[in-house]
Amino acid sequence: MADNKPSGSVLDPWGESSVSDYSRLFEEFGIEPVGTLADRFPATHRLLRRGVWFGARDLGRVLDAVNSGSEYAVMSGIKPTGFYHLGTKTTAEAMVFFQGLSRRARVFYSIADVEAYCDNGLKFSESHEIAVGNVADILALGLDPERVYVYKQSEEMRVMNLASVFSKSVTNNMMRAIYGERSFGLYFSALVQAGDILLPQLGFFGGPKPVIVPVGVDQDPHIRLTRDLARRYRGEFGFIEPSSIYHKLVHSLTGSEKMSKRDPMGVLTLNESSELVRRKISNALTGGRATVEEQRRLGGEPDKCVVYEYYRDHFLDDDGRLLKIREECIGGRRLCGECKAELADLVVNYIEKHNEKKEGLMDVARGLLEEGSRVARSGGSIL
Amino acid sequence: MADNKPSGSVLDPWGESSVSDYSRLFEEFGIEPVGTLADRFPATHRLLRRGVWFGARDLGRVLDAVNSGSEYAVMSGIKPTGFYHLGTKTTAEAMVFFQGLSRRARVFYSIADVEAYCDNGLKFSESHEIAVGNVADILALGLDPERVYVYKQSEEMRVMNLASVFSKSVTNNMMRAIYGERSFGLYFSALVQAGDILLPQLGFFGGPKPVIVPVGVDQDPHIRLTRDLARRYRGEFGFIEPSSIYHKLVHSLTGSEKMSKRDPMGVLTLNESSELVRRKISNALTGGRATVEEQRRLGGEPDKCVVYEYYRDHFLDDDGRLLKIREECIGGRRLCGECKAELADLVVNYIEKHNEKKEGLMDVARGLLEEGSRVARSGGSIL
Numbered sequence: 001m002a003d004n005k006p007s008g009s010v011l012d013p014w015g016e017s018s019v020s021d022y023s024r025l026f027e028e029f030g031i032e033p034v035g036t037l038a039d040r041f042p043a044t045h046r047l048l049r050r051g052v053w054f055g056a057r058d059l060g061r062v063l064d065a066v067n068s069g070s071e072y073a074v075m076s077g078i079k080p081t082g083f084y085h086l087g088t089k090t091t092a093e094a095m096v097f098f099q100g101l102s103r104r105a106r107v108f109y110s111i112a113d114v115e116a117y118c119d120n121g122l123k124f125s126e127s128h129e130i131a132v133g134n135v136a137d138i139l140a141l142g143l144d145p146e147r148v149y150v151y152k153q154s155e156e157m158r159v160m161n162l163a164s165v166f167s168k169s170v171t172n173n174m175m176r177a178i179y180g181e182r183s184f185g186l187y188f189s190a191l192v193q194a195g196d197i198l199l200p201q202l203g204f205f206g207g208p209k210p211v212i213v214p215v216g217v218d219q220d221p222h223i224r225l226t227r228d229l230a231r232r233y234r235g236e237f238g239f240i241e242p243s244s245i246y247h248k249l250v251h252s253l254t255g256s257e258k259m260s261k262r263d264p265m266g267v268l269t270l271n272e273s274s275e276l277v278r279r280k281i282s283n284a285l286t287g288g289r290a291t292v293e294e295q296r297r298l299g300g301e302p303d304k305c306v307v308y309e310y311y312r313d314h315f316l317d318d319d320g321r322l323l324k325i326r327e328e329c330i331g332g333r334r335l336c337g338e339c340k341a342e343l344a345d346l347v348v349n350y351i352e353k354h355n356e357k358k359e360g361l362m363d364v365a366r367g368l369l370e371e372g373s374r375v376a377r378s379g380g381s382i383l
Numbered sequence: 384m385a386d387n388k389p390s391g392s393v394l395d396p397w398g399e400s401s402v403s404d405y406s407r408l409f410e411e412f413g414i415e416p417v418g419t420l421a422d423r424f425p426a427t428h429r430l431l432r433r434g435v436w437f438g439a440r441d442l443g444r445v446l447d448a449v450n451s452g453s454e455y456a457v458m459s460g461i462k463p464t465g466f467y468h469l470g471t472k473t474t475a476e477a478m479v480f481f482q483g484l485s486r487r488a489r490v491f492y493s494i495a496d497v498e499a500y501c502d503n504g505l506k507f508s509e510s511h512e513i514a515v516g517n518v519a520d521i522l523a524l525g526l527d528p529e530r531v532y533v534y535k536q537s538e539e540m541r542v543m544n545l546a547s548v549f550s551k552s553v554t555n556n557m558m559r560a561i562y563g564e565r566s567f568g569l570y571f572s573a574l575v576q577a578g579d580i581l582l583p584q585l586g587f588f589g590g591p592k593p594v595i596v597p598v599g600v601d602q603d604p605h606i607r608l609t610r611d612l613a614r615r616y617r618g619e620f621g622f623i624e625p626s627s628i629y630h631k632l633v634h635s636l637t638g639s640e641k642m643s644k645r646d647p648m649g650v651l652t653l654n655e656s657s658e659l660v661r662r663k664i665s666n667a668l669t670g671g672r673a674t675v676e677e678q679r680r681l682g683g684e685p686d687k688c689v690v691y692e693y694y695r696d697h698f699l700d701d702d703g704r705l706l707k708i709r710e711e712c713i714g715g716r717r718l719c720g721e722c723k724a725e726l727a728d729l730v731v732n733y734i735e736k737h738n739e740k741k742e743g744l745m746d747v748a749r750g751l752l753e754e755g756s757r758v759a760r761s762g763g764s765i766l
Contacts, residue, residue: 114547117766124764154763160543164497167571172555175567184558188550188571377760380537381507383500 013179013219014186018257022054022217022248029220031055034245037063045097047090047247052313053214057223058243062212066101072210073200074098075242077110077153077193080131081120083269086314087216087250087259088134089141094214094245096142107148108205109138110196111369114153115189124154128369133358135365137270140357145364149205150372153192157380158202162195163188165382166229174228178221194226197242202382208238216258217246237383250313251306255285268310270355274348281307281344287329288336300329300336307336307343315346396562396602397569401640405437405600405631412603414438417628420446428480430630435696436477436597440606441626445595449484455593456583457481458625460493460536460576463514464503466652469697470599470633470642471517472524477597477628479525490531491588492521493579494752497536498572507537511752516741518748520653523740528747532588533755536575540763541585545578546571548765549612557611561604577609580625585765591621599641600629620766633696634689638668651693653738657731664690664727670712671719682715690719690726698729 011019011029025031034053040063047053065072074095078088099105111134116127135150153159175187201208213223223244230239249258252266259267265280272280287305289295302308308329316322328334394402394412408414417436423446430436448455457478461471482488494517499510518533536542558570584591596606606627613622632641635649642650651663670688672678685691691712699705711717 114544118548118551123766152763154544154765155540157538157540157543157760160540161497161537164571164575165501168501168566168568170567172567183551184553184555184570185551187567188547188574191571192547377540377762379760380535382537383506 011218011220013190013221014182015218019217019249025055025217025220029224031057031217031220031246032059034059040067042066042101043097045093046317047093047097047313049319050312052090052247053094053245054248055217055246056244057220057227058241059212059245061210061240062098062243065104065210069102069104071104071106071206072102072212073106073108073205075108075110075197075200075211075213076215077112077196078131078134079112079115079119080127080134081116081122082130082261083271084134084137085250085259085261085267085269086310089137089270089314090247090250091214091216092138092141092143094247095138098212098214098245099144099147100142105147106200106205107143108196108200109135109148109150110156110159110199111135111150111152114192117154118185124152128152132362132365132369135368136358136361137354139361139364140354145368148368149375150368151376152369152372153196155373155376156199157376158204158382159192159195159199161380161382162198162202163191165233166191166194169229169232175225178225190222190225193222194229197222197226198230198237198239201237201239204379204381208240210240211242213242213244215244215246216249218249218258220244220246248313251285251309253280253284253306255306268347270351270358272347272351274351277347277351278341278344281340281347282337284340286336286340292335295335296332299332300334302326302329305329307340310343310347315343315350394601394603396573396604397565398601402600402632408438408600408603412607414440414600414603414629415442417442423450425449425484426480428476429700430473430476430480430696432702433695435473435630436628437631438600438629439627440603440610441624442595442628444593444623445481445626448487448593452485452487454487454489454589455485455595456489456491456588458491458493458580458583458594458596459598460495460579461514461517462495462498462502463510463517464499464505465513465644466654467517467520468633468642468644468650468652469693472520472653472697473630473633474597474599475521475524475526477630478521481595481597481628482527482530483525488530489583489588490526491579491583492518492531492533493539493542493582494518494533494535497575500537501568507535511535515745515748515752518751519741519744520737522744522747523737528751531751532758533751534759535752535755536579538756538759539582540759541587541765542575542578542582544763544765545581545585546574548616549574549577552612552615558608561608573605573608576605577612580605580609581613581620581622584620584622587762587764591623593623594625596625596627598627598629599632601632601641603627603629631696634668634692636663636667636689638689651730653734653741655730655734657734660730660734661724661727664723664730665720667723669719669723675718678718679715683712683717683719685709685712688712690723693726693730698726698733 034056076091099107111131113124113127116122200211227241230241251257252259254266285306287301417439459474482490494514496507496510499505583594610624613624634640635642637649668689670684
């Protein structure tokens with residue numbers, strides 16, 4: 001299989017991306033900084049305040065819809081191969097947030113079970129059970145089940161029909177320019193993702209509307225492809241170019257970018273046992289110094305520290321407390337051992353509470369998937 | 384769009400194919416001559432006796448199933464963009480014949496409405512109405528409605544899921560070797576066709592079995608691709624390599640190969656008015672000489688004559704009468720004018736009877752499509 005990673009600074013939605021300098025992406029890919037739009041959000045969020053949502057495309061269009069009370073969609077997806085981890089949780093939190101900004105928002109959540117079969121060998125019945133858990137996870141994070149369409153890739157024929165239509169105008173050159181030289185299968189799945197992203201604008205779902213896609217920035221190539229296709233097929237479908245908001249990639253516990261299920265000791269899932277949480281975090285990469293003496297003298301480096309990142313991006317909503325940790329670290333008054341233990345307590349507590357909520361939502365999740373199957377199977381018409 | 388026709392002797396499923404020497408295909412592509420298997424057919428057919436079915440792949444496997452009374456499938460499809468013409472009729476007759484050879488045969492008929500939308504701009508509701516007529520056509524040709532699954536491409540998610548799976552192991556090099564350098568969209572649709580051809584072997588439809596695909600020989604590249612994929616995915620799905628039987632391409636009235644809806648004066652549909660039948664046939668390309676005197680002296684050339692081809696391949700079942708026409712022509716005792724008029728009478732009569740039958744079968748056709756929708760939408764599981 002000709003599957004060569006793109007070279008240079010092409011973002012790679014399928015690989016182990018690494019972005020050393022997020023600000024370079026503004027210039028290089030025309031991604032817009034979120035910060036300049038911060039005052040147009042009617043509510044705040046930890047991920048916004050702390051710059052984890054750093055970049056976007058056409059975010060203004062969605063904020064207009066939010067602020068004028070007009071309809072919009074929030075779209076993202078998950079490959080149902082395991083438990084939520086900090087990366088998938090970050091996407092889910094964005095979906096919950098954007099759904100919560102307006103009563104006119106509807107969420108579309110694509111369960112990529114065909115990919116789970118192709119990439120991980122999971123049968124649909126197996127990935128279905130995993131998907132139930134994933135949907136319960138996002139419900140536990142606050143998603144309103146009344147305004148969400150959860151569908152499985154194996155059943156939503158409209159998505160495949162869009163992909164078929166798009167395939168007619170796509171060339172290998174065009175795909176190569178966006179993704180680099182990749183396998184036919186990856187190009188194929190990119191078209192399916194474009195179908196996912198444009199699904200909310202079909203007549204069946206109420207027609208053209210702003211759509212916000214919250215994803216890790218490594219998924220930007222899909223957004224660019226889809227925006228291109230939206231322009232090409234505007235005449236036929238009336239598509240509005242979808243908007244996106246990007247979060248910084250979540251480092252793994254071992255410091256590699258990005259967190260992935262493929263790295264068992266690097267991933268932190270929402271299903272970890274307390275014991276494993278403590279063990280993994282105690283082994284995490286920090287911004288600490290070689291010795292306690294040095295740490296006391298020079299202070300730690302929170303901006304190089306995965307433990308600090310997790311406080312900031314995931315487990316500490318209180319800005320004051322976060323600042324205190326940061327200052328204690330830099331000032332050499334906080335050592336890594338105690339800092340890790342404190343984080344572990346927060347994480348264990350978070351996971352416990354999350355799973356309590358989740359447990360009570362499994363039936364709702366199952367119901368959403370059933371209802372989704374019904375809608376997905378109701379037809380394949382795209383016009 | 385990079386859509387260059389393949390050069391050399393590559394068969395082109397999407398173009399205006401022309402095959403000057405069918406016997407060359409045996410050597411060049413490993414297509415097997417049907418003639419050597421003729422005595423293993425438990426019944427005869429005009430298209431078999433007259434060598435219109437000239438080539439095949441793995442036909443023995445299907446004849447084994449026929450003769451041993453074991454299960455097999457007959458699979459082909461149509462793009463619902465207009466009335467049946469002599470080319471689509473030829474495929475349909477083969478399907479009817481192979482269904483009729485055994486009570487254990489089941490037909491799968493794919494209605495390529497997504498292609499009809501992409502290529503011809505027909506909305507699904509429009510192509511649906513055309514499909515009803517197409518299905519009534521094949522019923523009028525003798526298809527048993529009790530043993531057929533008619534499904535629309537826009538609804539049969541299993542086909543798309545197979546295409547998704549196949550996309551993972553396909554490379555551009557592999558596609559180029561089979562189809563020449565073609566557009567991404569054509570490669571995409573080739574994978575969908577592979578999904579169509581392998582659909583009958585899914586567990587949902589009773590699992591692996593011999594499948595015969597009757598098509599024009601220009602479709603052989605799809606068969607080769609699908610046989611390759613069947614081998615690759617044998618471990619996962621148990622696929623048996625599908626078999627095929629090829630008919631010679633039907634010349635258009637104007638002598639070009641192959642008959643196509645795109646050439647209004649060259650195509651002969653089963654919906655032509657008597658007047659148009661007579662007009663088109665009177666303008667047809669014959670193997671006649673420049674003058675009556677010459678024709679009397681040298682005789683005509685039936686093997687270069689579209690009119691003779693239509694007698695032989697479509698409108699004259701009686702071998703004796705056909706031979707008589709041939710001899711009269713070669714002997715200079717039959718002139719083109721009367722020969723054309725005689726064919727026109729046969730065609731007008733055929734069309735009239737066909738449409739009487741068809742009229743009475745429109746409701747059955749509609750019912751089959753409805754039932755097909757129900758089955759197609761019943762799920763996307765491929766394992």
